Amino acid sequence: MLFSIHRPIDVLITDIRLTGDVDGCHLARDLLQRQPSLRLIIISGDVPATVPGLDPESYWTLNKPFATEALMDTLKLALGV
Secondary structure, eight states, X not given: OOSOOSXXXXXXXXXXXXXXXXXXXHHHHHHHHHOTTOEEEEEESSSSOOXXXXXXXXXXXXXXXXXXXXXXXXXXXXXTO
């Protein structure tokens, strides 16, 4: 467990590569184990962006660079609005 969650998270937006000991894939898998309903948006400069151990149909991806409008559109898809 990377950290404790005190309230449910609706959407996690993370880059695959993070500084420090934890990468975005590890963060996503850790949070999804505790909150399976979490919606996940992965940001990456790599094409294709994949999270080992997760079904590619279970998350959305944004490839860098991206426009703010692309982020907003992806967020709306993830939230179902």
